[in-house]
Amino acid sequence: MYRKRRTRKRAVREIHYFISLALKPDTPLVYADRYVELARKLGMRARVSIPRGLKLFICRRCKRVLKPGLTGIYRVRSRPKKSVSVKCLRCGYTHRYVYSYEPEKIGES
Numbered sequence: 001m002y003r004k005r006r007t008r009k010r011a012v013r014e015i016h017y018f019i020s021l022a023l024k025p026d027t028p029l030v031y032a033d034r035y036v037e038l039a040r041k042l043g044m045r046a047r048v049s050i051p052r053g054l055k056l057f058i059c060r061r062c063k064r065v066l067k068p069g070l071t072g073i074y075r076v077r078s079r080p081k082k083s084v085s086v087k088c089l090r091c092g093y094t095h096r097y098v099y100s101y102e103p104e105k106i107g108e109s
């Protein structure tokens with residue numbers, strides 16, 4: 001049990017590391033795609049899902065890296081729902097990440 005938890009923790013850390021490498025501006029696209037592939041494989045092996053914040057940088061359809069401005073277009077939309085829409089420029093797939101934002105109430109607590 002202890003061992004399992006420990007490897008999962010390590011897997012999450014390594015997923016973060018791989019995706020940060022993939023998103024570095026001077027990483028060639030071929031390498032970046034490979035880093036994303038490795039991160040996904042690692043997650044599957046350790047049975048850890050890729051953190052939501054990092055999923056934004058992986059295309060849902062072709063599973064390749066989405067670099068803002070280079071291979072992906074990011075737009076913040078308020079209608080019909082508050083969301084970030086991400087378009088992959090290599091396969092043309094658009095995914096919408098809906099979010100809800102509750103502003104902190106000033107003067108309370």
Ligand SMILES: [Zn+2]
Pocket residue numbers: 059060061062063064088089090091092093
């Ligand atoms: Zn794609």
